[in-house]
Amino acid sequence: MTMGLVLICCLLFIFSFGCGSNQNSTTGEENTADTSNDAKTLKVAMLMSGPISDGGYNASAYQGLMDSKKELGIEVAYSESVPLAEYEAAFRDYAMQGYDIVIGHGFEFQDGALKVAKEFPDVKFLVVSGNQGQEPNMASINLKTEETGYLMGALAGMMTKSNKIGAVGGAPVPPIVAPIEAFKQGARLVNPEVEILDSYIGSWDDVDKAKETAIAMINKGADIVMPIASMAGVGVIKGAQEKGAYALGYSADQNDIAPGTVLSSGILSIPDAIRLTLKDIKDGKFKAGVINYGLKDGVLKIAPYHEAEKLVPKDVQDKMEQIEQDIINGAIQVEFIDQQTSN
Template identity: 40%
Template sequence: MTMTFTRLSRRHLIALGLAAATLAPGLAAAQAKLKVAAIYTVPFEQQWVSRIHKALKAAEARGEIDYKASENVANADYERVMREYANGGNALIVGEVFGVEAAARKVAKDFPKVSFLMGSSGKPQAPNFSVFDNYIQDPAYLSGMVAGGMTKSNKIGMVGGFPIPEVNRLMNAFMAGAKEVNPKVEFTVSFINSWFDPPKAKEAAFAMIDKGADVMYAERFGVSDAAQERKVLAIGNVINTQDKYPDTVVASALWHMEPSIDRALGLVKTGKFTAEDYGPYSLMKNKGSELAPLGSFEKKVPADVVAKMRAKEKAILAGTFTVKVDDSQPKSTAK
């Protein structure tokens, strides 16, 4: 009896296993780690890319994905690398395609079963090409309020990479925030036409400081170095570098890519990924951005300025104040 029962049990278990496999053929695949690749035209440590890389590394650390990435990929080589990753079985490919829009979209058309989430100034492309950018104009506005309250010369210098919408909207929001607190403030605006050239950004900053700017908007790496050397202040963008410049960087608008990455991963896993604009997932209300803690400047920023800034922060989160999205190229106002 015992032997018969054991044999029957084994037969039943085998039958049940076969039935489960028939009913859920994708079960094994669902349990496997999602293969994800990223392609970056700049180093991993560059501000913008570092936030995407950080969010993907977090998913990797949780055991959700098998993550591979390429940095410093030249525009001329971008399409080839995209195709290699698409042919390599990656379910999701992430990157920034500002200089290679046409080529990237062509690759997406050729691989309709692969999901693409790309930093782009363009629109989503059905069925599988989603776009994102750093919609962090909310904390950029707040950091501008801090800057307006900290300048003594009423002159603020601003150094950006390229005058594209993703950069322009942050600079315009920063300027609007500064003018709310200090209507007398004047701005000098310059673009270095590079995403990663710290020496060039540093030289541009020196020129502005020489003309009286005592607060610098550090949209690019290199600006805070110039501010530190000349003992003026700086406002950070995308990442918080106050630990490296404790007496220089007053505040920073932080970008959190996790809400966007986590959404994309969830949709890919369930087979529901479609072409959409991920920009809104970078808003403060969606935990995609925030103003960094004032840290070493907590007691140095005037109390009335902090109070105004915190009130505006609450209004943004409550939806009673919306930071204007102005993608036009910002202009210098200094005489």
């Protein structure tokens, strides 16, 4: 969806997807590739575990791929909603087709990338939200999602009236656990007495289960909930809207899902992270290992308050800006915790 993150560790209609290329559907996969015949053109393929229509984690990866195609002049292809059992085969298939770079979007692709990379030393493998690299040809793009999780926690801690808030994760993997644990840290910075509920639903696309989980939290008194669960996270926001509670978006600006319900969102500018990484590779600057991006790089940010502008007091907005700057300049050190803690 940091799964580091894995996954990564959310999401609906905020991006416009015009790819301007041919698409084919094969066994549940959709591929799009530039038709350029230039043999020197860098060829990049991406694998995603969810749909590009999720309005969040996978949608932003798709946007990053398309932005890179336009700005860097590369040839691209992608497969969405790739089943777990087919990760290795999908990596291998693109490598055998002659792609120079194959990206697994999410921590869940890391094991497959580590294995297949050994078979194709001349192909570069990237994992978004991964936490490992491997010489000579595998690297992870690590978004410091604990920073955005911390900020969203601080906002929830200041805005809660019931003194109880909640977070719903897709799975207890590092890139999801880390921002949720940071959510707890941020909330307690501004509100030491706040009670925090958290739950992992074991799915990235079960919208109904995510909604039920959020409603259960709200019924226990939580008045603000945050999802980090890819497409399933839409259910958390819809549940908050249905129950008259508030939600925080994550991964992308999710205001459009429920304007007036979403107070703000922690944005992971995955498009920027992907584009910057591919540019470095094109410029001959690839290094196996972990590539880190955070608030100070402009890759992570807070979304506007939109319709909630009138709901979030000026002093809270000012405090949020101060906390963000404190993280950037090092005055606040957000602890990276990748194991779920008790509340």
